[in-house]
Amino acid sequence: MTESNRSEKKGTFSVRRLNRILAMLLSEMKGLNDEGRDFPIRWNIMHMYSSSQLAKLLAIHRGMDPELAGIAAALHDIGVVMTKKHEGHAEAATPYVYNFIERYNQESGMKLSKMTQEEVEAIVKAIVQHSEKEITSDDPFVELLRDVDSIDAYLHGVEIGGGRLERCKRVMKEIGINGPYGQ
């Protein structure tokens, strides 16, 4: 738990930055239409929220910062949202993530704590590498986002195979669930 998300309220942790970021993302995404998109924007909105929740849960389980994990998950498909395309979306995300967080820091950085350079770098690294589900990184934050994306797709009924299915199996075992259900 970092200094920034220690909460004054007993038994809670702060997700104030994450919730502000989700609100900003939703207000920008809900005005977009589906024309020319590989996926409808409602999928991106749904995936943003559910990945973010799963990221917090898995981060807590792994002793990592849940809010930072939730923020990375909320932003992880910004490349799809901005380019409308799935192909290459992870690698394309870098300028959009920097731009978004800079806006967050300018708009909310007085009332809420700013995202630090170190946090932004960790998020960008995980997002840029999140599509590479078949390989394993020695960075636990990168691995967390790949796992979360895989489980979220599975839970939304997306047919998954390869690295995503292997990740689902591993994570379910890790958290004590006998699964994946249906496989």
Ligand SMILES: [Fe+2]
């Ligand atoms: Fe993605």
